[in-house]
Amino acid sequence: MSIIEKALAKQQQKNNETSVEVEQKTPQEETSNNTVDLSSKDILALDKASLAERGYLIDNGTRKSIKDEFRQIKRKLLNNAFGNASKTLHHSNLIMVSSAKPNEGKTFVAINLALSIALEQDKTVLLIDADVLRPSVVRELGVEEKPGIIEYLLGKSEKVSDIIYNTDIDKLKLIPAGKPHHLSNELLASEKMATLANELANRYPDRIVIFDCPPLIGVTETLVLASLMGQALIVVEESKSSIADIQAATRYLNEDLALGLVLNKAIRSHKDLYGYYGYGYGT
Ligand SMILES: Nc1ncnc2c1ncn2[C@@H]1O[C@H](COP(=O)(O)OP(=O)(O)OP(=O)(O)O)[C@@H](O)[C@H]1O
Numbered sequence: 001m002s003i004i005e006k007a008l009a010k011q012q013q014k015n016n017e018t019s020v021e022v023e024q025k026t027p028q029e030e031t032s033n034n035t036v037d038l039s040s041k042d043i044l045a046l047d048k049a050s051l052a053e054r055g056y057l058i059d060n061g062t063r064k065s066i067k068d069e070f071r072q073i074k075r076k077l078l079n080n081a082f083g084n085a086s087k088t089l090h091h092s093n094l095i096m097v098s099s100a101k102p103n104e105g106k107t108f109v110a111i112n113l114a115l116s117i118a119l120e121q122d123k124t125v126l127l128i129d130a131d132v133l134r135p136s137v138v139r140e141l142g143v144e145e146k147p148g149i150i151e152y153l154l155g156k157s158e159k160v161s162d163i164i165y166n167t168d169i170d171k172l173k174l175i176p177a178g179k180p181h182h183l184s185n186e187l188l189a190s191e192k193m194a195t196l197a198n199e200l201a202n203r204y205p206d207r208i209v210i211f212d213c214p215p216l217i218g219v220t221e222t223l224v225l226a227s228l229m230g231q232a233l234i235v236v237e238e239s240k241s242s243i244a245d246i247q248a249a250t251r252y253l254n255e256d257l258a259l260g261l262v263l264n265k266a267i268r269s270h271k272d273l274y275g276y277y278g279y280g281y282g283t
């Protein structure tokens with residue numbers, strides 16, 4: 001029994017519920033002639049010392065267990081994105097990070113995943129703050145606020161390249177959320193967002209694009225976003241979401257999606273025990 005199966009079994013026992021189904025994929029091909037220029041003049045400097053202090057995978061010394069856990073997660077995601085499975089996935093390099101409920105660790109996982117791939121693999125990663133109602137990627141990274149996805153979807157920033165920023169980590173690019181707008185979530189479900197996803201997937205199929213998304217329960221637009229992705233990582237904080245929550249959150253996800261669960265165990269009183277129980281892919 002894998003670690004994630006054990007953790008889920010434990011949770012299942014607690015909730016006296018039935019099991020969760022995770023994942024799958026089917027074929028689909030897509031072509032586009034649209035082009036996106038990913039270059040940008042601004043270079044955003046990350047607050048590395050603070051990131052390392054808060055458990056982000058920025059340095060080489062500490063947090064070995066989290067590092068190893070993220071290695072396992074990213075190996076599977078990269079396999080899905082570029083290995084044999086990629087042929088059966090639509091937009092295999094677009095990965096959403098979400099959760100059933102708020103505050104389960106989506107942003108923590110999305111940033112760590114992006115850092116882990118950018119720092120250790122020969123892959124460029126584009127991290128997108130798509131949680132436009134509660135954006136926090138810019139704050140967490142300690143970089144300057146910039147126009148982002150909202151301005152682009154509103155038509156205020158014309159070109160995608162205007163909202164893609166280089167960072168002082170060579171292989172890490174960032175699209176911030178931008179200024180919150182009263183139609184923020186509706187914009188996420190717009191045609192323009194779908195076009196943007198197509199462009200990113202087709203123009204740069206060799207890059208990983210990670211979307212830090214809103215939660216699935218209570219934000220219907222997250223499902224629309226999911227329909228644009230090839231892969232989804234659902235973060236589950238053990239003490240927060242029940243099996244029933246996870247089922248409710250994943251029930252209506254696009255069937256073509258490669259779906260994985262990350263169990264994020266946050267023991268607030270023992271900071272160093274924070275950690276991931278595992279990653280589940282497939283059933
Ligand atoms: N495994 C972990 N180790 C250390 N800190 C963690 C871990 N998981 C989450 N945190 C911390 O818990 C807090 C909540 O996490 P995070 O902001 O990533 O959740 P979220 O799901 O993105 O929340 P929201 O729904 O508000 O966007 C943050 O301060 C984050 O740094």
Ligand SMILES: [Mg+2]
Nearest residue numbers: 106107131136
């Ligand atoms: Mg968040």
